[in-house]
Amino acid sequence: MNITRRNILKLIGGSAVGFFLTPLPYKVLDDSSIWTQNWSLTPPLPQGPVSIKYSNCTLCAAGCGVKAKCVNGIPCQLIGIPRHPIDNGALCARGLAGHHLVNHPLRVALPQKFLHKSPDSAMEPISFQTAVNEIASQIQKSNGAIAVFDQQPGRITSEIYFEFLNQLSNGIYATHPSREDATLSTLHEMIDKNNAKLGYDFENTQLIVSFGAPLLDDWGIPGRMRKIFGKRKESGLKLIQIESCQSRTALQSDVWLPIKPDTEYFAALAIANVLIKENLVLLAALRQITDFEKLKHAALQFTPAQYSEITGIDFSIIRQTANKLAQSKSAIVLSGPNPGAGPFNNETEKAIASLNILIGSIGTDGGIVIRDLQKENKNHIARNWNAIQDHSIEVLFIDSVDSGYALPWNLIERKLQPQHTIISLSPYLNEIAAHADYILPSPAPYESLVEVPAHVTSNVNSFSVAVPLFAKPETVIEPENLFKLITQSVGMQLEIPTTEEAVKQKAEKIFSTKRGSVFSYSDGTTKPVSEFLSADDLCKKLFEGAAWSDKPNNSHHPFRFTLNIAAPKNVPKTTNSLVLIPQGWKVAVSSSSISPILSKLFQESELRENAGTISINPETATRYRLRSNDTALLETEEGKMNVRVKLNTSIQPGVILASVGPALNETNFSDATYNDVLSLCTISDHGTWRITQAKVSKI
Amino acid sequence: MHNLRSWNVENNTSKGLENLIMETISEKKSQYGMMIDLDRCNGCGACAVACAVENNVPPAYQQTNTRTGITWMRVFEIPNDEQFPQSDSVFVPMFCQQCENETPCVTVCPQNAVEIDPLTGIVGQIPQRCLGCRYCMAACPYHARYFNWRDPKWTDGMKLQLNPDVAPRMRGVVEKCNFCHGRLHTARQKAAANGSEKIDPNDYVPACVESCPNKAIIFGDLEDGSSEISQAIKSKNTFRFLSRLGTEPKVYFNSGRAWVREMAEQALTRTKKEEIYG
Amino acid sequence: MDNKLKTRPIVAREAGLMPRGVERTSFTNFLFWILPWTALLCFGVYAIYLCLADGLWHTNMDNRFAFGLWIFLDLTVIALGAGAFFTGFLLYILRRKELKAVINSAVVIGLICYSGAVSILMVDVGQPLRAWFTFWHPNTHSMLTEVTFCLTCYLTVLIIEYIPIVLKNRQLRQIPKFLVFEFELHKLMPVLAGIGTFLSFFHQGSLGGLFGVLRGRPFAFREELGIWPSTFFLFVLSAAAAGPSFVMLTTWLVQKISKKQLVKPEVMQFLGKVSGILLIFYIMLKSVDTLIWINSTSPSEGFPAFEFYARKSFGTWILLTEIIAFGLVPALMLLNKKLRARPVFLYGAGLLVCCGIMLNRFVMTIQTLALPTLPFDEFMSYIPSWEEAAAFLAVIAYGVVLYSFTFRYATLFPQERELQQIQRG
Amino acid sequence: MLKRKLKIALPSTGKFLFGSGFAGMLVIGWFIFPMVLYKSEPQPIQFSHKVHTGEQAGMACEDCHVISDDGRFLGIPAVAKCAECHSSPIGESANEKSLVENYIIPNKEIPWHIYSRQPDNAYFSHASHVRLAHLKCEECHGPIGESARLKVYQVNRISGYSRDIWGENISGIPSHPWEGMKMDRCVHCHEKNGRRDGCIECHK
Known part of the structure; x- marks a missing residue:
C-alpha cells in the first residue's frame, strides 16, 4: 500500500465521519463548558456545616452586638442583633465587614523589627522573647518617659497599662485627643463632683445643638443615634447643626448653620450672649456657677454685628437658636471631633459645654445625665496627649486598637525624644505602625476575648462580651501577656486579672446589684438580673451572647461649676487665602481598620472620598482655574502633595475639604499614603489640626 | 385571593421517577418589590457592603x-x-430595578441567561449561561x-469566608442584584424542612434591607395586598426612576422633598457637571 | 509535476502560481509590501492574546461603555462587506453580467469583513469558549441571536464562494477533481447568491435592530414596523448602498497600488450608480425616520430629542453631517451621469458614502452608550486602549494580507488580462 | 499472487483506508476516550453501606445523612458521627483500623470523594425534594444503601466532576433510571410534574 496524498485524505475522511459518530466531540464540548463555569480562577465555595455565633463588634468603642453566620465555624457574614437595647440592631458599613479584618492584606503575620537604618527600611522577623529583652533594656536605661498610647481607654487592657505605668517612675498614660465625649469630659472638669460619669440622654431630648459632631455619620453608638433620629417625627426632636461644611449630619439636620471655619468658639459665645442679654439663663443654673462674671464678660465682649461678621451667620438666626435652646423642654449642646480633623481647642470646648449649664440641662431628663457614680478616682497617671511635654517620650507603646479617629504622625513625633523606641502592638502594618521599631502583633478583632463596657456617650450603664470568633494564630501576643513578660524582664511584678476573670468579677458585681436586665442575642428575650440564679449563670449568658443594660439612673445632684472661660483676645482676621480642613469617616481613617470590601464605597463608587481627593466649591475652582477631576498641587507651610479635584456646590467657598481615608488598592495597602494630607496640616498647641492655610494650583 | 402554591403528593404509589406525581403549581405568583425612603437614607453605605458580603x-x-x-448596590449622592x-x-x-414589563435585559440576551423568574418576578441573571x-x-437604562x-480575587483567608449560599462569578460574565436570591433558597429550604411550601416573609429579607441602620428600605410581595410594601407604595410621594419608559420597575422610591421627586422626573436636563452648548 | 517544481528556484515556482497573462510585481516587492502588514497583524494577535488569556480589563471598555471600538468595527465592516451580497444579488439574480468583473473581489472583501468581524466578536465576548451556547439555548426574541445565526451561516456561504476563486489558481486547476469541484460549485453560485442575499438581508437588519430595540436607550430606540424596529430596514438599505461603493473604492485602491487598470470604467460607474440610487432612497427614509423619532418616538418616552444633541462633542452637526454631507451630497454626485464619469467625483462620492455608513454605525453604538439615561447620569466619553486599537488594526492588516495573496495568486478581476493586453497593445 | 487474490477479495485501498479510519475513530471515541477522560481516585477508606443498613446495624439513610432544622442537608456525616459507634475498632479489618487511627482519634475529617458533588452554582435542596415532594433517596442516588463496597471514584479530567454526574455510559443514555445527575434530568422531572421554574430556582 502506497502512502499517497489521496490515501491519507481517505483515512482522514473516514476518521472524520467516525469522529462525529462517537460521543467524543459532544462530551468534550460539554465538559469544557462545565470547566469554563467552574474553573480554578474562581475560588470554590467553602463546604461545611453552617452555624450561628454571637459576639460584639470591637472596631470602635460602640461595641455593637453581632450575629455571625459561620461556615465550618468561620464567620462569613455579620449582621446586627434585631431589637438590641443598646445599638438597636444596626451595624455600620465597616462593622458589617469586620470579619474580613483577620485576613486583611496589611496583617502582620509575625513579630517584626524594623531596620530603619537600612536604606529600604526592611523588616526582620524577631522572636517575642528577643524583642521583649531588647525593649526591657531600653526601658531600663531610658532617661525620658515611658508612655503607652491607648486609643480606647476604659477597657481591662487599659487597667494593665495603668498598673504597668504606675510601677515606673516616669510613666505616661496617653489617650487620643479626639474624644466623642469631648463636651462631657469638659463638663467633668468644670464640675465639683468629679466622680460623676455623665451621659447624653438623647432618648428624651427635644433639641440637640451640635457643634460639628457627626451625629448621624456613625458617631457614638451608630444604631442608637439612628433609632433616635428615626423617630424624630413622633418624638419632635430637632437638630441644629453648626458646622462649616454640609456634612451628612448637616444634610439631615433641621437647621444647618453654615458658619465660617474655626469660629465655633465665637458661635458658642454668641449664643451665650443672647442667653445672658435676654435673661434666658436659668436662675438655678446661675447660682451653680462660681465664675459667671467671667463668662458674661467673655460673651458680651463683642456686639451682635461683630458676631455676625465673625461667624458668617446672621445674628437673628443665632438669637433664634438661643431662644429655642432656652425654651425647649430639654436640650443638649454638644461638640464632636471631626474624624479627620481632630477635636476643637479647649476654649471652644469650654464655651460649648458651658451652654449646657446656662440652659440647665445637666442632670435633667433629656439633658446630660449622670450615668453612674464612680467609687473613687484612683490616682492614675492618665494624661491627655496635649498635656505631655514635647520631646519627652523615649519609649512609646502604641495600643493595638484604633480610636476610629485620625492620628497624624506629626502629633506623635513632636512628643518623642530624638532617640526613641516605638513599639506597635497593632496586628496590622498600618500608617502609624510603619513608624515603629518593633511590631509585636496583638490578636486581630474577633480573635480574642474583649469586654465591652458602656459607651462614653451612653446614658445607661451596659456590659457585654466580645467572644472570639476565630482561633488566635500562635504568632500574636495579647497585650497583657506582653506586659507581663516586659515587667518580668525589668524585674517588676504585674498582678492583673485576665479578661476572663475580669468579666467574671463584673458579672458578680452586676448580679449583686440586681439592677437592669439581660438581653439575649440568640432569642431576643430580655430577662431581669434578679431572675438569674447565680452570677455564673449570668456570666455564662454573657459569653453565649447577651447584653446587660441598666435602667437609666438619673439622680439629680446639686453641682457647682467653675467655667473658667477666658475672654477672646481679638477678632480673628478674615484672610483671603484658602483653608484646608481634613475630613474623614469614623474608623475608616486608616487602611488597616477596614475590610478591602469597603472599596465598594471608596473606590468603586463615589459614596466616600478616597485618599488624595479634595473637594472644593465650583466658585473656588474657577478662581484657581481648576476643573473637576484635575490634578492639583496642594501646598501648606508643612509641605505639598498632588490631589485630585472634585467639585461640590455644598462646600463653603474658600474651603478645601481634603479626604482622610484609606487608599484602598493593592499597592497602596503597603504604602502609608493616606497620612499625606494629615502631614500637610498644622498641628496647633491644643493638639488639633482642624484648620490650615493652604494654596492650590493647577498642574 | 391567591391560592397558596402547594404540592399534593400521592404517597407511596411511585416506583421510580416516572410515576412520581407532583402537582401542577397553581398560578400563584409573588411579585417581590422594594421601596426606599430617600429621606431616611443618609448614605452610610451599609447596604452596599452587606450586599457585597452576602453575594x-x-x-x-x-x-x-x-x-x-x-x-x-451603588449609592449615588445627587445634589440639588x-x-x-x-x-x-x-x-x-441604585440597583437592578427588576423591570416587570418588556424587561430590557431579558429580551436582548441571545442565550436566555437572563429571565424573569415566573414565581417571584425576580429578574434572574444566570452567570453560568452568560457568554x-x-x-x-x-440595554439597561439604570x-x-x-x-x-x-477574575474575582480574595485573599486566601477571605476565600474561606465566602457565603456558601451564593456562587462567585467567573471573569467575563455579567452580574447584578437578584434580591438576594440565595436567601430565598434558604427560606424555602427552611420552610420545606417543616413540610411547608410557603415561606415565612421574615425569613426572606435581602441583605441591604436587613442591614440598613435607618430602616429606609422596605421589601415584600407586591401581590400580597396586606404586605407593608403594597401599602407603602400607595403614598403620594412615591415614584420610580424612568417609569416613563414603561418597563414597570418593581423598585420604588419615596421622598417628601419636592425637588427630589422633580429630579427623578427630569430627562437629561441635569447636566450641570457637563458643559452644555447652545 | 512535483519533481519539476522542486528543481526550480523558489521565485520561479512562485511565479508559476500566478494567473496567466497578467503581470505581478516581483517577489521581493511583494514581500516588502506584505511584511509590515504581517507585523501589524502579529502585534494585533498579541493584543488579542492578552485580552483572551488575561481578561477584558485590557480594554478601556467599562460597565457604561459595555461596547466599544470593536462593536463599532464589527458593525462597520459588516456594512461595508455588504458589497459581496449585493453584487452577487445584482449579478446572479438580476443578471447584471458586467458585474462579473468585480464579483470575485467583492466576495473576497466580504469574506475578509465577515471573518474579521466574527473573530473580533470572539475576543469581545467575555467567555468565548461558551459562545456556542447561543446555538444550544437560543433566545428567539433577541436580535443578537438573529445576528449570530445569520452571521455564521453567511460566513459559511462566503467561504464556499471563496473556494472556487482559490481553486481557479493555475496550479490547483491542474488537479482534475478540483476543476470538477470548482465547476460544480460554480453552478451553485446563483443559489448561494440567493441564500447569501437572504441571510445578509436579515443580519444587516438585525444589526440595525440591535440598538433599535433598546427601550432603555431612548436615543437609539425606534418604533416597530412589523416585528422589527425601523433601524432594521435602514441598516439593510444603507448597507446595500454602501457595499457597491466600497467595492468600487477598494477596486480603485487596488488599481492605484498595483498601478494597473483592472476593471473597465463603465463597471465602476455602474457600481456608483447603483450606490447612488440606493443611497437616495436610504436618505429619504432616514430623514423620515429621524423626523418621526424627533417628533413622536423620543418625546413619547419622555426625552426631548434635541437634548440628546446638547453635548459639545455630539451636537446636531453629527446628524446633519450624516444626512447631508455623507448622504445627500454623494447621492446626488453619483446620480448625475456627467459627474459620475469623472473619477474625482465618482471615488470622492464613494468615500463619502463609506464615511457616512461609518458615522452612522458610530452614532448607533458609541453615542448611544455615551448618553445618559437616568436623571443624575453623566455624559461619558471613552477612548480605546492600545490593545483594542491593535486588535482593530489587526483586522485591517489581516484583510490586506488575505486580499494581497488572493490578488496575486488568483483571478480577482477577469477583465485584467484583456485590459492589460489593450494597454500593451 | 497472494496480493492479487487479496485485492480481489478486499475492497479497494481507498475504501479500506476510509473504513479503517472510520472504525479506528469509533474505537477511540467509544472505548479509549472514556478511559483517557476519567481518572480513578481511591477513596480514603472503604465503606460498606450494606453493613450499616443491613441487619447488622439496621440504620436508615436519615440516621447519618441528616437534614437540619433549617433545611440544610448536612451531606456526608462528620467523623464525630462515626465516632459515636466506632470510638474503638469494631472488628479487625484494616479499614476499621485506619478509620479509628487516622481519623477518629485525631478527630480529622475523612476526605471522601463525593460521587454526587455538584458545581457551586447548582443549588439543590434535599429538604424540598424529600419533605415536600416525598422523593426517596434511591430515586436519585440508586440503591447505594445496599452497596457492600464503595465503587471506584472516577473524576473527569476536564470538568473535575465525578463520572456519576454524566452517568456510567459515555453516550449519556442511562442504563438505570437513577444514573446521571445533569441538569437535563432535573429539568425533565420538573417539567413532567408541571413545575414551571425559572433558572434561579436551581442556580445560585
Missing part, C-alpha cells in the same frame, strides 16, 4: 474604578444644584448590570 462580590483591584467596579449654603443633596441607592456579550448592559472585567 460574594470581590473587592476591587488596584486599577478598578467607579466605571469598572462591581457594586450591585443650589449654591452653598442653599445646597441640599439626596442619596439614591459576556454585554448586550444586556447596553446601568445596574456589572461585567467581570477581571
Whole structure:
C-alpha cells in the first residue's frame, strides 16, 4: 500500500465521519463548558456545616452586638442583633465587614523589627522573647518617659497599662485627643463632683445643638443615634447643626448653620450672649456657677454685628437658636471631633459645654445625665496627649486598637525624644505602625476575648462580651501577656486579672446589684438580673451572647461649676487665602481598620472620598482655574502633595475639604499614603489640626 | 385571593421517577418589590457592603474604578444644584430595578441567561449561561448590570469566608442584584424542612434591607395586598426612576422633598457637571 | 509535476502560481509590501492574546461603555462587506453580467469583513469558549441571536464562494477533481447568491435592530414596523448602498497600488450608480425616520430629542453631517451621469458614502452608550486602549494580507488580462 | 499472487483506508476516550453501606445523612458521627483500623470523594425534594444503601466532576433510571410534574 496524498485524505475522511459518530466531540464540548463555569480562577465555595455565633463588634468603642453566620465555624457574614437595647440592631458599613479584618492584606503575620537604618527600611522577623529583652533594656536605661498610647481607654487592657505605668517612675498614660465625649469630659472638669460619669440622654431630648459632631455619620453608638433620629417625627426632636461644611449630619439636620471655619468658639459665645442679654439663663443654673462674671464678660465682649461678621451667620438666626435652646423642654449642646480633623481647642470646648449649664440641662431628663457614680478616682497617671511635654517620650507603646479617629504622625513625633523606641502592638502594618521599631502583633478583632463596657456617650450603664470568633494564630501576643513578660524582664511584678476573670468579677458585681436586665442575642428575650440564679449563670449568658443594660439612673445632684472661660483676645482676621480642613469617616481613617470590601464605597463608587481627593466649591475652582477631576498641587507651610479635584456646590467657598481615608488598592495597602494630607496640616498647641492655610494650583 | 402554591403528593404509589406525581403549581405568583425612603437614607453605605458580603462580590483591584467596579448596590449622592449654603443633596441607592414589563435585559440576551423568574418576578441573571456579550448592559437604562472585567480575587483567608449560599462569578460574565436570591433558597429550604411550601416573609429579607441602620428600605410581595410594601407604595410621594419608559420597575422610591421627586422626573436636563452648548 | 517544481528556484515556482497573462510585481516587492502588514497583524494577535488569556480589563471598555471600538468595527465592516451580497444579488439574480468583473473581489472583501468581524466578536465576548451556547439555548426574541445565526451561516456561504476563486489558481486547476469541484460549485453560485442575499438581508437588519430595540436607550430606540424596529430596514438599505461603493473604492485602491487598470470604467460607474440610487432612497427614509423619532418616538418616552444633541462633542452637526454631507451630497454626485464619469467625483462620492455608513454605525453604538439615561447620569466619553486599537488594526492588516495573496495568486478581476493586453497593445 | 487474490477479495485501498479510519475513530471515541477522560481516585477508606443498613446495624439513610432544622442537608456525616459507634475498632479489618487511627482519634475529617458533588452554582435542596415532594433517596442516588463496597471514584479530567454526574455510559443514555445527575434530568422531572421554574430556582 502506497502512502499517497489521496490515501491519507481517505483515512482522514473516514476518521472524520467516525469522529462525529462517537460521543467524543459532544462530551468534550460539554465538559469544557462545565470547566469554563467552574474553573480554578474562581475560588470554590467553602463546604461545611453552617452555624450561628454571637459576639460584639470591637472596631470602635460602640461595641455593637453581632450575629455571625459561620461556615465550618468561620464567620462569613455579620449582621446586627434585631431589637438590641443598646445599638438597636444596626451595624455600620465597616462593622458589617469586620470579619474580613483577620485576613486583611496589611496583617502582620509575625513579630517584626524594623531596620530603619537600612536604606529600604526592611523588616526582620524577631522572636517575642528577643524583642521583649531588647525593649526591657531600653526601658531600663531610658532617661525620658515611658508612655503607652491607648486609643480606647476604659477597657481591662487599659487597667494593665495603668498598673504597668504606675510601677515606673516616669510613666505616661496617653489617650487620643479626639474624644466623642469631648463636651462631657469638659463638663467633668468644670464640675465639683468629679466622680460623676455623665451621659447624653438623647432618648428624651427635644433639641440637640451640635457643634460639628457627626451625629448621624456613625458617631457614638451608630444604631442608637439612628433609632433616635428615626423617630424624630413622633418624638419632635430637632437638630441644629453648626458646622462649616454640609456634612451628612448637616444634610439631615433641621437647621444647618453654615458658619465660617474655626469660629465655633465665637458661635458658642454668641449664643451665650443672647442667653445672658435676654435673661434666658436659668436662675438655678446661675447660682451653680462660681465664675459667671467671667463668662458674661467673655460673651458680651463683642456686639451682635461683630458676631455676625465673625461667624458668617446672621445674628437673628443665632438669637433664634438661643431662644429655642432656652425654651425647649430639654436640650443638649454638644461638640464632636471631626474624624479627620481632630477635636476643637479647649476654649471652644469650654464655651460649648458651658451652654449646657446656662440652659440647665445637666442632670435633667433629656439633658446630660449622670450615668453612674464612680467609687473613687484612683490616682492614675492618665494624661491627655496635649498635656505631655514635647520631646519627652523615649519609649512609646502604641495600643493595638484604633480610636476610629485620625492620628497624624506629626502629633506623635513632636512628643518623642530624638532617640526613641516605638513599639506597635497593632496586628496590622498600618500608617502609624510603619513608624515603629518593633511590631509585636496583638490578636486581630474577633480573635480574642474583649469586654465591652458602656459607651462614653451612653446614658445607661451596659456590659457585654466580645467572644472570639476565630482561633488566635500562635504568632500574636495579647497585650497583657506582653506586659507581663516586659515587667518580668525589668524585674517588676504585674498582678492583673485576665479578661476572663475580669468579666467574671463584673458579672458578680452586676448580679449583686440586681439592677437592669439581660438581653439575649440568640432569642431576643430580655430577662431581669434578679431572675438569674447565680452570677455564673449570668456570666455564662454573657459569653453565649447577651447584653446587660441598666435602667437609666438619673439622680439629680446639686453641682457647682467653675467655667473658667477666658475672654477672646481679638477678632480673628478674615484672610483671603484658602483653608484646608481634613475630613474623614469614623474608623475608616486608616487602611488597616477596614475590610478591602469597603472599596465598594471608596473606590468603586463615589459614596466616600478616597485618599488624595479634595473637594472644593465650583466658585473656588474657577478662581484657581481648576476643573473637576484635575490634578492639583496642594501646598501648606508643612509641605505639598498632588490631589485630585472634585467639585461640590455644598462646600463653603474658600474651603478645601481634603479626604482622610484609606487608599484602598493593592499597592497602596503597603504604602502609608493616606497620612499625606494629615502631614500637610498644622498641628496647633491644643493638639488639633482642624484648620490650615493652604494654596492650590493647577498642574 | 391567591391560592397558596402547594404540592399534593400521592404517597407511596411511585416506583421510580416516572410515576412520581407532583402537582401542577397553581398560578400563584409573588411579585417581590422594594421601596426606599430617600429621606431616611443618609448614605452610610451599609447596604452596599452587606450586599457585597452576602453575594460574594470581590473587592476591587488596584486599577478598578467607579466605571469598572462591581457594586450591585451603588449609592449615588445627587445634589440639588443650589449654591452653598442653599445646597441640599439626596442619596439614591441604585440597583437592578427588576423591570416587570418588556424587561430590557431579558429580551436582548441571545442565550436566555437572563429571565424573569415566573414565581417571584425576580429578574434572574444566570452567570453560568452568560457568554459576556454585554448586550444586556447596553440595554439597561439604570446601568445596574456589572461585567467581570477581571477574575474575582480574595485573599486566601477571605476565600474561606465566602457565603456558601451564593456562587462567585467567573471573569467575563455579567452580574447584578437578584434580591438576594440565595436567601430565598434558604427560606424555602427552611420552610420545606417543616413540610411547608410557603415561606415565612421574615425569613426572606435581602441583605441591604436587613442591614440598613435607618430602616429606609422596605421589601415584600407586591401581590400580597396586606404586605407593608403594597401599602407603602400607595403614598403620594412615591415614584420610580424612568417609569416613563414603561418597563414597570418593581423598585420604588419615596421622598417628601419636592425637588427630589422633580429630579427623578427630569430627562437629561441635569447636566450641570457637563458643559452644555447652545 | 512535483519533481519539476522542486528543481526550480523558489521565485520561479512562485511565479508559476500566478494567473496567466497578467503581470505581478516581483517577489521581493511583494514581500516588502506584505511584511509590515504581517507585523501589524502579529502585534494585533498579541493584543488579542492578552485580552483572551488575561481578561477584558485590557480594554478601556467599562460597565457604561459595555461596547466599544470593536462593536463599532464589527458593525462597520459588516456594512461595508455588504458589497459581496449585493453584487452577487445584482449579478446572479438580476443578471447584471458586467458585474462579473468585480464579483470575485467583492466576495473576497466580504469574506475578509465577515471573518474579521466574527473573530473580533470572539475576543469581545467575555467567555468565548461558551459562545456556542447561543446555538444550544437560543433566545428567539433577541436580535443578537438573529445576528449570530445569520452571521455564521453567511460566513459559511462566503467561504464556499471563496473556494472556487482559490481553486481557479493555475496550479490547483491542474488537479482534475478540483476543476470538477470548482465547476460544480460554480453552478451553485446563483443559489448561494440567493441564500447569501437572504441571510445578509436579515443580519444587516438585525444589526440595525440591535440598538433599535433598546427601550432603555431612548436615543437609539425606534418604533416597530412589523416585528422589527425601523433601524432594521435602514441598516439593510444603507448597507446595500454602501457595499457597491466600497467595492468600487477598494477596486480603485487596488488599481492605484498595483498601478494597473483592472476593471473597465463603465463597471465602476455602474457600481456608483447603483450606490447612488440606493443611497437616495436610504436618505429619504432616514430623514423620515429621524423626523418621526424627533417628533413622536423620543418625546413619547419622555426625552426631548434635541437634548440628546446638547453635548459639545455630539451636537446636531453629527446628524446633519450624516444626512447631508455623507448622504445627500454623494447621492446626488453619483446620480448625475456627467459627474459620475469623472473619477474625482465618482471615488470622492464613494468615500463619502463609506464615511457616512461609518458615522452612522458610530452614532448607533458609541453615542448611544455615551448618553445618559437616568436623571443624575453623566455624559461619558471613552477612548480605546492600545490593545483594542491593535486588535482593530489587526483586522485591517489581516484583510490586506488575505486580499494581497488572493490578488496575486488568483483571478480577482477577469477583465485584467484583456485590459492589460489593450494597454500593451 | 497472494496480493492479487487479496485485492480481489478486499475492497479497494481507498475504501479500506476510509473504513479503517472510520472504525479506528469509533474505537477511540467509544472505548479509549472514556478511559483517557476519567481518572480513578481511591477513596480514603472503604465503606460498606450494606453493613450499616443491613441487619447488622439496621440504620436508615436519615440516621447519618441528616437534614437540619433549617433545611440544610448536612451531606456526608462528620467523623464525630462515626465516632459515636466506632470510638474503638469494631472488628479487625484494616479499614476499621485506619478509620479509628487516622481519623477518629485525631478527630480529622475523612476526605471522601463525593460521587454526587455538584458545581457551586447548582443549588439543590434535599429538604424540598424529600419533605415536600416525598422523593426517596434511591430515586436519585440508586440503591447505594445496599452497596457492600464503595465503587471506584472516577473524576473527569476536564470538568473535575465525578463520572456519576454524566452517568456510567459515555453516550449519556442511562442504563438505570437513577444514573446521571445533569441538569437535563432535573429539568425533565420538573417539567413532567408541571413545575414551571425559572433558572434561579436551581442556580445560585
